[in-house]
Amino acid sequence: MRTLQPFNAGWLYVADQVDLTAPDERFQEITLPHTNRLFTHRNVDCLDYQFVSTYRKHFTWSPDPSRPQVFLDFDGVMLAATVWLNGVLLVEHLGGFAPFSVDLTPALVPGENTLTVFVDSRERADVPPFGHRVDYLAFGGIYREVSLRSVPTCHIDNVFVRPQEVLSQPRLEVAVRLSQPAPDLILQARLIDGQGAVIATSQGAAAQPDVTLHFDALPPVTLWTLEQPALYTVEVALLAAGALSDMVSSRFGFRTAEFRPERGFFLNGQRLKLFGLNRHQIYPYIGVAAPARLQRRDAEILKFELGCNIVRTSHYPQSPHFLNRCDEIGLLVFEEFAGWNHIGDEAWQQVALTELRAMIERDRNHPCIVLWGVRINESADNEAFYTRTNALAHALDNTRPTGGVRDFLSSAFLEDVYTYNDFSNSVAEPTQQPHLITEFAGHMFPTKSWDGEERMVDHALLHARVHNRQMGNDRVAGAIGWAAFDYNTHIEFGSGDRICHHGVMDIFRLPKWAAWFYESQQSPAQRVVLRLAAHWALGDSAGGAADSMLLFSNCDEVEVTVGEQVVGRFQPNRADYPNLPHPPITVSGLNRALAHHRYQHRDLRVVGYLAGQPAAQLLFPADRLPRRLLLTPDADCLVADGADMTRLAFHLVDQFDNPAPFAIKIVTLEVEGEADLIGENPFPVVASSGALYLKARHRPGVVRVTARTEGLPAATATVELLAPGTGEPC
Ligand code: GAL
Numbered sequence: 001m002r003t004l005q006p007f008n009a010g011w012l013y014v015a016d017q018v019d020l021t022a023p024d025e026r027f028q029e030i031t032l033p034h035t036n037r038l039f040t041h042r043n044v045d046c047l048d049y050q051f052v053s054t055y056r057k058h059f060t061w062s063p064d065p066s067r068p069q070v071f072l073d074f075d076g077v078m079l080a081a082t083v084w085l086n087g088v089l090l091v092e093h094l095g096g097f098a099p100f101s102v103d104l105t106p107a108l109v110p111g112e113n114t115l116t117v118f119v120d121s122r123e124r125a126d127v128p129p130f131g132h133r134v135d136y137l138a139f140g141g142i143y144r145e146v147s148l149r150s151v152p153t154c155h156i157d158n159v160f161v162r163p164q165e166v167l168s169q170p171r172l173e174v175a176v177r178l179s180q181p182a183p184d185l186i187l188q189a190r191l192i193d194g195q196g197a198v199i200a201t202s203q204g205a206a207a208q209p210d211v212t213l214h215f216d217a218l219p220p221v222t223l224w225t226l227e228q229p230a231l232y233t234v235e236v237a238l239l240a241a242g243a244l245s246d247m248v249s250s251r252f253g254f255r256t257a258e259f260r261p262e263r264g265f266f267l268n269g270q271r272l273k274l275f276g277l278n279r280h281q282i283y284p285y286i287g288v289a290a291p292a293r294l295q296r297r298d299a300e301i302l303k304f305e306l307g308c309n310i311v312r313t314s315h316y317p318q319s320p321h322f323l324n325r326c327d328e329i330g331l332l333v334f335e336e337f338a339g340w341n342h343i344g345d346e347a348w349q350q351v352a353l354t355e356l357r358a359m360i361e362r363d364r365n366h367p368c369i370v371l372w373g374v375r376i377n378e379s380a381d382n383e384a385f386y387t388r389t390n391a392l393a394h395a396l397d398n399t400r401p402t403g404g405v406r407d408f409l410s411s412a413f414l415e416d417v418y419t420y421n422d423f424s425n426s427v428a429e430p431t432q433q434p435h436l437i438t439e440f441a442g443h444m445f446p447t448k449s450w451d452g453e454e455r456m457v458d459h460a461l462l463h464a465r466v467h468n469r470q471m472g473n474d475r476v477a478g479a480i481g482w483a484a485f486d487y488n489t490h491i492e493f494g495s496g497d498r499i500c501h502h503g504v505m506d507i508f509r510l511p512k513w514a515a516w517f518y519e520s521q522q523s524p525a526q527r528v529v530l531r532l533a534a535h536w537a538l539g540d541s542a543g544g545a546a547d548s549m550l551l552f553s554n555c556d557e558v559e560v561t562v563g564e565q566v567v568g569r570f571q572p573n574r575a576d577y578p579n580l581p582h583p584p585i586t587v588s589g590l591n592r593a594l595a596h597h598r599y600q601h602r603d604l605r606v607v608g609y610l611a612g613q614p615a616a617q618l619l620f621p622a623d624r625l626p627r628r629l630l631l632t633p634d635a636d637c638l639v640a641d642g643a644d645m646t647r648l649a650f651h652l653v654d655q656f657d658n659p660a661p662f663a664i665k666i667v668t669l670e671v672e673g674e675a676d677l678i679g680e681n682p683f684p685v686v687a688s689s690g691a692l693y694l695k696a697r698h699r700p701g702v703v704r705v706t707a708r709t710e711g712l713p714a715a716t717a718t719v720e721l722l723a724p725g726t727g728e729p730c
Contacts, residue, residue: 001066001067001152001244001245001246001247002067002149002150002151002152002155002246002247002248003067003148003149003150004147004148004149005147005148005149006145006146006147007032007057007059007072007145007146007147007148008031008032008033008145008146008641008642008643009031009032009641009642009698010029010031010057010058010059011029011030011031011032011034011055011056011057011142012024012027012028012029012030012055012056012057012058013027013028013029013030013034013053013054013055013056014026014027014028014053014054015036015037015051015053016051016052016053016054017051017052017053017054017118018054020084020087020116022054024056027054027056031641031642031643031698032142032143032144032145032146032643033141033142033143033144033145033289033290033291033643034055034141034142034143034289035049035139035140035141035143035286035287035288035289036049036051036053036119036121036139036140036141036287037049037140038285038286038678039284039285039286039287039488040285040680041284041285041507041508041679041680042488042497042498042499042507043497043498044137044488044498045498046123046137046490046491049121049137049139049140049141049287050121050122050123050140051121051122051140052118052119052120052121052122053118053119053121053140053141054116054117054118054119055116055117055118055119055142056114056115056116056117057114057115058112058113058114058115059112059113059115059148060111060112060113061108061109061110061111061113062110062111063110064150066152066245067150067151067152068105068152068153069103069105069150069151069152069153069155069179070103070104070105070108070148070149070150070151071101071102071103071104071148071149071150071151072101072102072104072115072146072147072148072149073099073100073101073146073147073148073149074093074099074100074101074102074142074144074146075099075144075145075146075319075320076096076097076098076099076143076144076319077093077096077100077117077119077141077142077143077144078096078119078121078138078139078140078141078143078288079094079095079096079120079121079122079123079124079127079130079138079140080092080093080094080095080096080119080120080124080127081093081117081118081119081120081142082117082118082120083102083115083116083117084115084116084117084118085104085107085108085113085114085115085116086107086108086109086113086114087114088106088107090102090103090104090106090107094124094126094127094351094354095127095128095338095351095354095355095358096127096138096316096338097316097317097318097337097338097355097359098317098337098338098354098355098356098358098359098362099144099358099362100358101149117142119140119141119142121138121139121140121141123138125344125348126344126347126348126351127348127351128337128338128339128344128348128351128352128355128376129315129316129338129339129340129342129376130342131342131344131348132340132341132342133490133492133493134315134340134341134342134490135340135489135490135492135493135494135500136280136282136315136340136487136488136489136490136500137282137287137487137488137489137490138288139282139287139288139289140287141287141289143287143288143289144289144319151179151246152238152245152246153179153180154178154179154180154181154182154185154206154238154245154246155178155179155238155245155246156176156177156178156179156236156238156246156247156248157177157178157179158176158177158361159174159175159176159177159234159236159248159249159250159365160174160175160177160361160364160365160397161173161174161234161250161252161365162174162175162398162399163252163253163254163255166221166223166254166255166256166268167256167268167269170218170221170254171214171215171216171218172191172200172202172214172215172218172234173212173213173214173215174189174202174212174213174214174215174234174236175210175211175212176189176210176211176212176213176236177209177210178206178208178209178210178211178238179209180209181206181207181208181209182206182207182238182240183205183206183207184240184241185205185206185238185239185240185245186203186204186205186206186238186239187203187204187205187206187211187213187236187237187238187239188201188202188203188236188237188239189201189202189203189213189215189234189235189236189237190234190235190237191215191218191232191233191234192232192233192234192235192249193221193222193232194222194230194231194232199218199219200215200217200218200219201215202214202215206238213236221254222254223253223254223255223268224253224254224255224327224330224367225255225267225268225330226267226272226309226330226331226332227330228330229253229327229328229329229330229367229368230253230254231251231252231253231327231328231367232251232252232253232254233249233250233251233252234249234250234252235247235248235249236248236249236250250365251324251327251365252365252366252367253327253367254367255267255268255367256268256269257332257370257400258401259371259401259416259417259434259436259477260434261433261434262433262434262474262475263434263474264434264474264475264476264477264478265370265434265436265477265478267332267370272309272478273470273471273477273478274309274310274332274436274477274478274479274480275307275308275309275310275467275471275478275479275518275521276302276308276309276310276311276312276332276478276479276480276481277302277306277308277311277312277480277481277482277483277484277504277518278311278312278314278438278439278480278481278482278483278484279298279302279311279312279313279314279318279322279483279484279485280314280483280485280487281295281313281316281318281319281322282485282487282488282507283507283693284507284508284679284691285678285679285680285692285693286645286678286693287488290319290645291321291643291644291645292319292321292644293635293638293644293645293646294645294646294647294693295318295319295321295322295325296321296322296324296325297509297634297647298322298484298485298509299311299322299325299326299329299331300325300329301484301505301509302331302484303326303329303330303331304329304527305511305515305519306484306504306505306515306518306519307518307519307520307521307522307526308331308484308518309331309332310331310332310333310334310370310478310480311326311331311332311333311334311480311484312333312334312335312336312373312438312439312480313333313334313335313336314336314377314439314482314483315336315338315339315340315377315405316336316337316338316339317335317336317337317338317355317358317359317362317363318335320362320363323335323363323366323368323369324366326366326368327366327367327368330368331368332368332369332370333366333368333369333370334369334370334371334373334403334419334436334438334480335359335363335369335371335372335373336372336373336374336377336403336405337352337355337356337359337372337373337374337376337389338352338355339352339376339377339379340376340377340378341376341377341378341379342376342379343376343379343380343382343385349385349388352376352389353388353389353392356374356389356392356393357392357396359372360372360392360393360396360397361396364396364397364399364400369400370400371400371401371402371403371417371419371436372393372397372400372401372402372403373402373403373404373405373419374386374389374390374392374393374402374403374404374415375389375403375404375405375406375414375415375419377405377421378405378406378407378421379406381411381412383412383414386404386412386414386415387414389402389404390402390404390414390415401415401416401417402415402416402417403415403416403417403418403419403436403438404419405419405420405421405438405439406419406420406421407420407421407423409428409430413432416434417434417435417436417477418430418432418433418434418435418436419436419438420435420436420437420438421437421438421439421440421482422437422439422440422479423439423440423441423442423443423444424440425440425441425444425462425465425466426465426466426469427466427469427470427473427476427479429475433475434477435475435476435477436476436477436478436479436480437466437470437476437478437479437480438480439480439481439482439483440466440479440481440482441459441462441463441466441481441482441502442481442482442483442500442502443482443493443500443502444462445458445459445462445502446494446495446500446501446502447459447501447502447512447514448495448501448506448687449506449510449512449686449687449689450686450687452540453534453535453540453541454541454542456512456513456514456533457513457533457534457550459504459512459513459514460504460512460513460514460516460517460533460550460552460584461517461550461584462514463481463504463514463517463518464517464577464580464583464584465577466479466481467479467481467517467521467579467580468576468577468578468579468580468583469579471579471580472578472579481504482502483500483502483503483504484503484504484505485503485505485506485507485509486499486500486501486502486503486505486506486507487499487500487502487503487507488507504517504518508647508649508689508690508691509647510649510689510690510691513531513533513552516529516531516533516552517552517584519531519552520552520553520554520582520584521554521580521581521582522554523554523581524554524555524610524615528554528555528608528610528615528616529552529553529554529555529582529616530551530552530553530555530558530606530608530615530616530617530618531551531552531553531618532549532550532551532604532606532618532620532658533549533550533551533552533584534549534550535624535661535662536549536604536620536622536624537624537661537662538594538602547588547589547590547591548586548587548588548590549586549587549590550584550585550586550587551570551584551585551586551587551606552582552584552585553572553582553585553608553616554581554582555608555609555610555615555616556571556572556609556610556611556612557569557570557571557572557585557608557609558570558585558587558606558607558608558609559606559607559609560587560590560604560605560606561604561605561606561607562590562593562594562602562603562604562605563593563601563602563603564601565593567587567589567590567592567593568587568589570585570586570587570588571585572584572585573585573586587606601622602622603619603620603621603622604618604619604620604622605617605618605619605620606618618658619656619658620654620656620658621654621655621656623654623655624654624660624661624662625654625660625663626652626653626654626660626663626665626688626712627653627654627655627660627712628652628653628655628657628712628713628715629650629651629652629653629667629707629708629709629712629713629714629715630650630651630652630653630657630715631648631649631650631669631705631706631707631715631716631717632648632649632650632651632717633646633647633648633649633694633705633717633719634646634647634649635719635730636718636719636720636730637719637720637721637722637730638675638694638696638719638720638721638722639696639721639722639723639724640674640696640697640698640699640700640701640721640722640723640724641696641698641724642696642697642698643695643696644695644696645678645693645694645695645696646693646694646719647691647692647693648669648677648691648692648693648694648705648707648717649689649690649691650667650669650683650685650689650690650691650707650715651688651689652665652667652685652688652689652709652712653688659687659688659689660688661687661688662687663685663687663688664684664685664686665685665709665710666682666683666684666685666709666710667682667683667685667690667707667708667709668681668682668683668707668708668709669681669683669692669705669706669707669708670705670706670707670708671694671703671704671705671706672703672704672705672706673701673702673703673704673721674696674697674698674699674700674701674703674721675694675695675696675697675703675719675721676694676695676697677692677693677694677695677705678692678693678694678695679691679692679693680692685709694719696721697721699721700721700722700723701720701721702718702719702720702721703718703719703720703721704716704717704718705717705718705719
């Protein structure tokens with residue numbers, strides 16, 4: 001029976017390429033995921049992470065005849081890696097976004113072993129996406145987890161679970177790939193529901209390297225839906241004379257997902273307008289080396305804070321933790337292979353194909369994934385290459401369609417879904433179908449959290465307008481905006497601070513007003529949303545007027561009061577946004593109300609009504625000066641594993657706890673306990689908010705964080721550190 005051990009703690013690291021025999025003293029101890037260096041959140045220079053670094057790990061191994069073969073599974077190393085064991089070169093791996101495994105067996109010795117990984121994080125022209133400048137930073141390091149897998153010689157290599165006839169007579173095909181055929185061995189599979197009950201079994205001989213097990217007569221199953229994403233597990237065991245020799249289990253869901261020409265997208269036979277955003281895997285300070293908690297949190301932000309039903313993993317395979325969370329919460333995914341606007345030579349294309357294979361073989365059991373991206377984002381046509389990528393995707397997964405993201409309408413269409421980046425600020429009408437908009441907005445509208453009110457409003461309304469148009473057009477399956485979060489980029493792109501401020505949230509995942517447009521499209525049954533897209537700082541508008549003001553809300557109507565005077569009741573703007581579930585609300589006639597009040601009595605009150613009843617309220621004081629500093633960790637406990645992290649956001653707020661928009665102050669954080677602050681400290685806050693991250697060390701206990709800024713009371717928060725393995729992480 002296999003063992004699978006996390007292999008993340010106790011690595012040694014040096015930010016240089018050193019000799020295999022260099023003394024350990026030259027290294028520092030680190031835990032994976034790891035970034036080859038830390039950064040400020042903006043003004044990141046790509047040259048700062050482009051070097052070769054050395055990772056070393058000593059470990060002991062005792063031979064076990066029941067599992068003689070030992071693999072090291074890397075979830076992701078940026079951008080190329082050479083792996084050495086005990087002075088023997090085992091593998092050179094090219095490609096930073098997909099997983100790869102290294103067979104250690106040939107060089108493994110009983111007792112002490114030394115593993116060395118040279119990580120080349122330079123933008124090598126022979127490795128996708130490079131060979132051309134790309135609009136994002138790749139960063140560097142062993143930035144995802146590693147595990148050590150010991151298996152019997154005949155073991156299970158891959159399991160692909162294919163639900164069939166889901167909406168009529170559900171069946172399952174489970175395709176098992178073995179490392180080698182073993183005519184005497186038996187494969188046994190169990191289907192387990194979300195409560196842990198075994199609901200069906202199947203078995204077959206392990207006589208071929210590829211065996212398909214069938215579950216033909218299934219009891220009624222619960223569908224995977226966006227509201228109730230029911231998950232099942234298939235557990236495949238390999239038995240030798242009745243004894244368990246190997247076992248692999250995989251989660252999946254019963255659902256159908258189809259793109260139909262002229263009709264859009266259908267989940268479980270029901271039409272669903274796709275409404276989403278693109279996600280880069282980039283974080284402030286740590287580049288791409290975000291642990292599980294942060295990856296999972298991004299999925300939660302997209303689903304619950306932004307109300308999206310789909311995300312595109314632009315422009316590469318993303319973390320398994322992110323995808324697992326999408327499965328669990330019901331968020332659809334369009335996953336694409338690595339690349340950006342450039343196709344290299346045959347060797348480069350081979351690397352891309354290898355990454356495409358690794359992505360599909362890793363991810364094809366995720367019910368959240370509904371489309372594979374097999375065209376290098378916005379590249380030129382290349383029929384030979386794209387015939388191969390499509391054929392490979394179809395051969396590896398005959399249950400999902402392919403898409404290929406293009407930015408010119410005349411592009412050759414070799415995929416199943418016409419995925420198009422549409423920067424017309426409207427909805428273009430390609431002749432090809434089915435059609436999905438995979439990007440809009442973006443560089444057409446970079447917007448910073450500290451931009452003026454007009455810009456912030458226009459940004460939000462651009463997203464609202466495009467979604468209104470796509471929602472009113474049955475021929476388009478949906479639209480995925482650019483982008484969820486701001487991201488670090490190269491000098492050729494973005495603003496002068498090397499950030500593409502294209503997110504509806506900033507790089508810390510703190511909302512701009514465009515985020516509120518997304519959030520407000522949720523059903524109020526999910527969450528009642530009422531947001532003011534205005535500063536309520538009366539002299540900040542051009543001409544000093546404040547006659548109209550924008551709200552994003554899913555309430556039926558709002559009542560607006562200034563001081564004691566009711567300005568009026570206002571309804572969603574259905575005339576201009578007839579297709580949105582919850583159009584923005586424009587409040588007019590404010591100047592008249594303001595004229596009646598002296599400044600200090602100009603507090604603003606907005607009450608949102610649902611079915612005639614008050615459901616939400618906003619209070620904005622006339623005085624917008626910062627009165628308090630808030631400190632809000634996302635998690636109140638972390639696992640003391642040396643890697644777990646949570647965001648520590650801080651906000652300068654007015655007396656009613658609204659962000660104070662013009663607070664420009666220095667905030668300093670201090671930590672007591674076994675955790676480290678990651679980020680710029682002191683932090684220069686502009687536009688009210690910012691964030692650092694708190695990273696657990698290896699010892700359980702309680703950590704106390706204090707935030708200070710001149711002139712306001714300090715804010716504190718505590719975070720508990722739990723010993724690894726003590727139950728579910730909070
Ligand atoms: C697109 C590209 C994205 C991003 C975006 C900015 O053309 O696919 O990666 O660069 O532009 O608007």
